[in-house]
Amino acid sequence: MGREVSESCVDSLLTEMVSMYCNRLYANKPELAASRIDAIGYQVGHQLSERYTMERPRFTDHLDAIKFICKDFWSELFKKQIDNLKTNHRGTFVLQDNRFRWVSRMSLDPSENGDLSQENAEAAENKAAQEPNMHLHFSCGVIKGALHNLGIACAVSADPSHLPACSFVVRIKP
């Protein structure tokens, strides 16, 4: 232990992974690409949660585990904590990060894709909207894998409407 890589390597790896799954492996099936990326994130989250819960005492309930995700887990991954946590006290949590690190450097402007003709502009806009969505699938998988390892079965989805701010909705299965 003790070997580290620079953050730009991680960024490049994620970008290339998303691009490979979306453009080469499952080019016309974005749902399959999304679920594969989610599965990769799941395994990563599973293993990371094992490492980051090492020295801690056990969690007493779901809220404790979610708070661990918001504070310790997020600061290990992104060097900051979740900015806002909301819950309806019935098993749904919304984790809001005002500047999500993995999409903070992505271009969100669809007109940068070159083609300016009418129908291509629409397709380009759809494609540009898809790219950060695919990255968010990976992050949802990481959260889901971490929570599953702590014994909490849940479904995680991301709300990309105000990038780079990002909300993750965690619904705990009863």
Added chain:
Amino acid sequence: MIVCVAVVGHQNNPLYIQSFTDADDSLKLRHIVHCSLDVVDERVNNPKKSGPTLNETFLGLLYPTENYKVYGYLTNTKVKFILVTTDLDVKDADVRNFFRRFHAAYVDAISNPFHEPGKKITSKTFAERVSTIVKSFGMSSTR
């Protein structure tokens, strides 16, 4: 002297079991590990009145049999480490130290991307690290 260490997953499936004696009583050791899982479950589900020990990972002496002492450790991810030893005077701090190092080795083995969660740990590096930790446990407690 440590005779056996075991890692048991959250569905009570064995992930790693290794005995360190020459005698051929691995079946008896497996039986001891199996029985100790019940004690772990009982400790977790029926907490004693003492609050501070409720959420600790180190469970302490699970039960003493005629020759062996069995110690348990439960991680946040419901993975159990079981340690069977024949030592008569084992210091609490030594066992805690052992479990800490064992947990670190386990986390490194789990982080292997080729390891499938729920399957047995087949890493030789993990086996070597465990035997190093086991040997050094013997050294420090014979003072």
